[in-house]
Amino acid sequence: MSRAAEAQVAEVAQDPVLIGEGMTGGYGRGADILHGCTIAVERGKIAVIVGPNGAGKSTAMKAVFGMLNIREGSVRLGGKDITALSPQARVAQGMAFVPQVRNIFPSLSVEENLDMGAFLRRDDISETKAQIFDLFPILKDKRRQAAGELSGGQRQQVAVGRALMTRPEVLMLDEPTAGVSPIVMDELFDRIIEVARTGISILMVEQNARQALEIADVGYVLVQGANAHTGTGAELLSDPVVRRSFLGG
Template sequence: MSSTAPAPVPAGSPAAEPVVVVSDLHAGYLPGVNILNGANLTAAKGELIGIIGPNGAGKSTLLKAIFGQVHVRSGSITLEGDTITGLKANKLVARGVGFIPQTNNVFPSLTIEENLQMGLYQRPKAYDERLEFVTGIFAELGKRLKQRAGSLSGGERQMVAMGRALMMDPKVLLLDEPSAGLSPVRQDEAFIRVSEINKAGVTCIMVEQNARRCLQICDRGYVLDQGRDAYTGSGRELLQDPKVTELYLGTLGQD
């Protein structure tokens, strides 16, 4: 497990075709100050990728850089082989990149149905088809379409945010700490939802502070430290690696 190159794709894995490839990425919010210092990541078709690491390691910054919200100073990001480095969010959504931020991820004054419609504003004619797909994963949403999102619990809002992102039929879904701020029971439900989305065929890249639980469900994981991928490997490999356990799992995401 090394940070010098993305982890190899296992033979026979459904992850044979790269969807997102991040290469030697340097990026930051302020001029001359990098948060990412050579980060690498590969998410192949059908994979669930987990990103863990200490606070300030650049985990959320990596997702935001992929989604065009952070200035990339060097390196590259590709989507199915096409360069998307520096593209704005609206163009990325049109190309099939979905992003679910950690906070402020729903429109509270709108109903669940209106939130889902906002997710499909670029393809309104596909609404019925995509609504059927989304409510097939989140049956609760289909029963409560007229309820205002502002009246929902944190876990329910997270479900609406996921549903809205799925309305655009994304090629890859970026999730920034989907379990943040939730009770232990709701946290487990969030991880189950992410697994269900992935099993429905959506490639997922998930940043998580609950490191142990993240590695339990992901196909492959990346440990970010000081803006670089310090360790990579399958979720199982990282869970069983003594160095990863000593340095990261002892203080991150206790069960």
């Protein structure tokens, strides 16, 4: 990552609760996909990763969550180096990850899916579940229905709700609005804002770049696995280079 890009990241994430810094790596023994990539999010803020197809957005997210080995760089959560931890151990440390696909148990009911999200907890989960039903009222109405019978937007709500059952410090979302209608997308983004207001940090990869940057406290534009542009959502939306290259003008 260039010094200018490093300065941009440092400026917008001065006290990150989570940071993947200078990450270089790829899958297995294959070629590197990330090249000195840095992604960070502050407590209770929304950080969005955008960029063209094949830019390494989801790879950066997975690297932060420990789903691939990075050859260079580090990942820190709350100031603690977690680079060597497995994804399961990172969940125990306060991270939750919602993949783009296969993110629910379709044969289980909505409520059973939420219960599965609390598998690490040994305390009373009823209060957390009530909070999720307040956040997603439709899930309370359909709590006994098989999750696989729900609409795409409702299944995404189940997936997010299940992740929130772990009471994470950081919620990571990979393309949460993929395949849903614009109305459902707006509703999901509204709920994501509500989650952030509770103090949970949101790190999100999103293909609907313009809409995602509208709710972002900080945005990262990746190109070929490296930081190309970093700034607040408003700054990136008004940047003529970003608009022309990534937002359709």
